[in-house]
Amino acid sequence: MEPITVSAHRRALLALPAVALLLAACGGPAPAAESKGNTAPDGTEVNLTADQKRVTTAKVDAIAALVPEEIRKRGTLKVVDSLGTVPPLDFYADDNKTIIGVEPDIAFLIGDVLGLKVELNPVSWENIFVGLDSGKYDLGLSNITVTEARKEKYDFATYRLDILGFEAKKGSGWKVTGPKDVAGKTISVSSGTNQEKLLVAWNEENVKAGLKPVDIKYFQNSSDYYLALGSGRIDAHLGPNPVAAFHAAQTGETEIVGTYSGAGAQVLGKIGATTKKDNGLVNALHQALDTVIKNGSYGQVLKRWGLENEAVQSSELNPPGLPKTNQ
Incomplete structure (x- = not known):
């Protein structure tokens, strides 16, 4: 699993409400809402300031x-x-x-x-x-x-x-446990990552089994795939689970519908x-x-x-x- 490179994720989150107004005016689906606070997936309040008060330990x-x-x-x-x-x-x-x-x-x-x-x-x-x-x-x-x-x-x-995570809009009722669950879905990944390799392999497996192919979309910036997710252009984004879970906790508008080992089934x-x-x-x-x-x-x-x-x-x-x- 590789990181997804962006320059200012927090600014992307703050920009979502403005985009929401534009999409609503066009009659599109409701996009992601404003961040509901600096909280981790388990509800822990997260310090995003420069004064980190980091955990320390002794020299050995x-x-x-x-x-x-x-x-x-x-x-x-x-x-x-x-x-x-x-x-x-x-x-x-x-x-x-x-x-x-x-x-x-x-x-x-x-x-x-x-x-x-x-x-x-x-x-x-x-x-x-x-x-x-x-x-x-x-x-x-x-x-x-x-x-x-x-x-x-x-x-x-x-x-x-x-751990990789499939992030989808909250309330989709969709769960991902294996390749067959992504058949016919539109899912985004970042190119050159292990998650891309996993999704491509799953798609090949599905096509061989006679199932519908996955429509794979490529985004390198979080702001782009979050906007696509909010507007309904993709069903889910597959990326590092820590990132997806953190974003879901912050916005309250998405959820993790499935997780998978970044090294595959074996x-x-x-x-x-x-x-x-x-x-x-x-x-x-x-x-x-x-x-x-x-x-x-x-x-x-x-x-x-x-x-x-x-x-x-x-x-x-x-x-x-x-x-x-x-x-």
Whole structure:
């Protein structure tokens, strides 16, 4: 599962009511309503200000000693994330400058355990991997799914489940549990993502079974697919479940009608802290993540963003990922 790149998701949400008036004047379906408050899917009030009051934890000297000497001497952990992803993963606070979300919070917990100052470097999605390959950045934390193809170039220490969500207008009465449920529907995805691969595979399976094909629409920006969803041009959008669930909780006009593993039916999808293969950092990351999972600070971070259902019980090193046949 990859993040969906947008520059200002909060501004898109605020723009929806104005679009609603235009659509109503044209006799179209009712679009999404105004945000009902900064709440996570479980009802938790979410802090979207620059003053994050992040969860912190203590340094563990034995784990900090595992960090490669070059990084230890530098004293900073260069973390790369994708620029402006939609809440609650990695996005801008209401000052449009401070990077906040569950991914930065996890990065700061890792930095605490390792005794390193975290330096966040927001870039476009593809430049995450360019930067890791060149050694410009130490660590990628940007909702990166573990895949077998990526494991050939990168090491992973997992920290969250990879769950995809189908977001539809509330009250549709439609549920998605497998391929047959999307037959004949109009569903949007972002191109180049694992969710696109899943939807394409489901569509191929349905067509072979003689069912109606899926009308797949492509949107890269959240504002575009939310407008399409509100106007009824699509039946659902398939994307990262944290994003979909957060948006549904904020607007009150949509709901999650189905979830699925981002790695497909055969593998439980995992999100991993990502490093260049064999650069010596992944063991320290793995132990740091295990530490924050066990001491409860990890759980506090997931709770503040309403993502408790994506928690893992321990961090894994390079676990089975999305098979190459599904990529």
